[in-house]
Amino acid sequence: MKILLLVSAFNGLTQRSWCALRAAGHSVTVELAPVHSSPETLISAVHAVSPELILCPFLKHRVPAEIWRKWPTVIIHPGPIGDRGPSSLDYAIQEGEPVWGVTALSAVEDMDAGPIWASRIFGMPSSPITKAALYNGPVADAALSCIEEVVAKAADPGFVPVPQDETARPVPHARTRPSMRRADRAFEWSMSASEIVKRIRAADSSPGVRTEIEGRIVQVYDAAIGDDRPRRFRPGTIVGRGQDAIAVATGDQTVWIGYAKVPADLGGSGVKLPAGQIFDDPVPQLPVPDSLREATYRRHGDVGFFTMRVYNGAMSTGQCRRIAEVLTAALEQDTRVLVFRGTSSTFSNGIHLNVIEAADDPAAEAWENITAINRLCTALVSCTDQLTIGAVTANAGAGGVMLALAADVVVARDGVVLNPYYDMGLYGSELHTYTLPRRVGAATASRLLTDKLPVDAKSAAAMSLVDAVGPGDPTRFDEWVAELATSYTNPQWHADALAAKLRVLKGVKPPAYYAAAELAEMAKDFFDDRSGFAEARRAFVGKANPVETPNRLAEHRWKLTGAR
Structure with a gap:
């Protein structure tokens, strides 16, 4: 089937949809709605594709009537049947919904009002989850299931979607609600820590919640509950710091804030940064809550489990160095196997573009950042005492993927x-x-780097980019990884694996050679800006709309021209 993904951005859900549909044998092409300055240009682009089905897994824009009247156009809405509006997940988290869902519905004149193609329901986590984690986890899983059903129904000429008023509502109070306003998210620091954290997580990773800390108006993100607050501090006072986070007193406990930004409309940069870089108050160093710890290590017999927690996948220089301290200690243990993993919602996307952009000398900061993350990769590649397992727990990109590939398995x-x-x-x-070439061969490595296309886990396994794919459920995946790691502690398996690794390392140039050659190229990108890194970084950090749909995604275009 010829399918057009009409989307606002090629985000995680869009990428996952693209991968799944292509794996199922469909011809899939993409148009980014923001690049079209008028409905007419968008209509013209869709006419050029002439799809059999239009899917909109992530679309903030209204679909012109000329499109949905001519082609079956299905919106994937992150809410149960009857829910309407752009802030569905924000309300679901902030109001503590026990059950939520995803609905696939036809595009019509009124937003989210079309007849139903498919729907799924899932239980919400018992404690508040961030909006980003909810979207990339349960919502994305439900959306992919809906998309599979939609495609099957689209192939049935007798299928007719069911009007909403004829469909049962598994969440009876689902309804039309407006975009959540700043006032709806607002809180006072005298409130309970649990209520404050819930409101911040409902707005994380965007737009955050505007509040005042120590007389400064900021947007806050990445919140966790800390200990009981010292009574001598009034609510809203910074009482401690740890890593790059700050602890703020509330009505009962402390709330840790990992990230913040000074809004542009108040004269700030509008760049989201580690909160400790915005607030430099001389307060005591305190241990951060477990949920915010950047690196943790625990041992179970002959297996060590190292977990890194990287907010939004971006790793700053300081964070890489702190993670390296814990990783170095883990690699010095007398265990046989070390599991290197992320959390269920994040792994890594490499260097921290926001921190680089905000630095006094972005080129110098970028250099420090890349050398810091390289130390992590070198430590894993060079380890000859333990077998290392890189467990990719969530979406990963660029340097984050390469960090995982530094492991043996x-x-x-x-x-x-x-x-x-x-x-x-x-x-x-x-x-x-x-x-990369060690795993997939030089030709495939070159293709991956040149084509710049996403790869799902199963396709990655088919090309040996990864060795195995575990269960999709995060808890079951952790159990599966633990069983795999334990199997490698078998004395003979372990000895054979380390012997094989030593043979490989003796047959190649040392890791420092590859790092030096790569850094020589990166120096030209950072300091000479030979390929437009400064402008691209600025556009990314500023969330600038794309000016065109990349040819590599617009299959209808490159099939005609032969060029991606």
């Missing part, structure tokens, strides 16, 4: 999407010139 959770290439005008480092 690489596994991925079913449903994650990898972007194993560099963009933004960067050559890339993270020892990728060694680890």
Whole structure:
């Protein structure tokens, strides 16, 4: 089937949809709605495709009537049947909904009012989840299930979608609600920590919640509940810091804030940064809550489990160095196997573009950042005492993928999407010139880096980019990885695996050679800006709308021209 993905951005859900549909044998092409300055240009682009089905897994724009009247056009809405509006997940989290859902419905004149093609319901986590984690987890899983059903029904000439008023509502109070306003999210620091955290998580990773801390108006993100607050501090006072986060007193406990930004409309940069870089108050160093810890290590027999927690996948220089301290200690243990993994909602996308953009000297900061993440990769590649397993727990891109490839064995959770290439005008480092060809061969490595297309977990396994794919459910995946790691502690398996690794390392140039060659190229990108890194970074950080749909995604275009 010829399918057009009409979307506002080629985000995680769009990428996952693209991968799944292509894997099922469909011809899939993409049009980014924001690049079309008028309905007429969008209509013209869709006419050029002439699809059999239009799917909109992530669309903030209204579909012109000339499109949905001519072609079956299905919107994937992140809410149960009857729910309407652009802030569905925000309300679901902030109001503590126990059950939520996803609905596939026809595009019509009124937003989210069309007849139903498919729907799914799922239980919400018992404690508040961030909007981004909800969207990329349960919502994305339900959306993919709906899309599979929609495609099957689209192939049936007798199928007619069911009007909403004729459909049962599994969430009876689902209804039309307006976009959540700033006032709806607002809180006072005298409120309970649990209520404050819930409101911030409902707005994370966008738009955040505007509040006042120590006399400064900021948007806050990445919140977690801390200990009981010292009574001598009034609510809203910074009482401690740890890593790059700050602890703020509330009505009962402390709330840790990992990220913040000074809004542009108040004269700030509008760039989201680690909160500790915005507030430099001389307060005591305190241990951060477990849910915000950047790196943790625990041991179970002969297996060590190292977990890194990277907000939104971006790894700053300081964070890489702190993670490296814990990783170095983990690699010095007398265990036989080390599992290197992310969390269920994030893995890594490499260097921290926001921190680089906000630096006094962005080129120098970028250089420090890439050398810091390279140390992590080198530590994993060079380890000869333990077998290392890189467990890709969530979507990963660029240097984050290459970081995982530095491990001896690489596994991925079913449903994650990898972007194993560099963009933004960067050559890339993270020892990728060694680890990527070692896994997939020189020809495939070159194709991945040049085509710049996402790869789902199963396709990654088919090309040996990863060694195995585990269950999609995060808890079951963790259990599966633990069983796999335990199997490698078998003395003979372990000895054979380490012997094989030593033979490989003796037959190649040392990791420092690859790092040096890559960094020589990166220096030209950072300091000479030979490929437009500064402008691309600025556009990314500023969330500028794309000016065109990349040819590599517009299959209808490159099939005609023969060029991506």
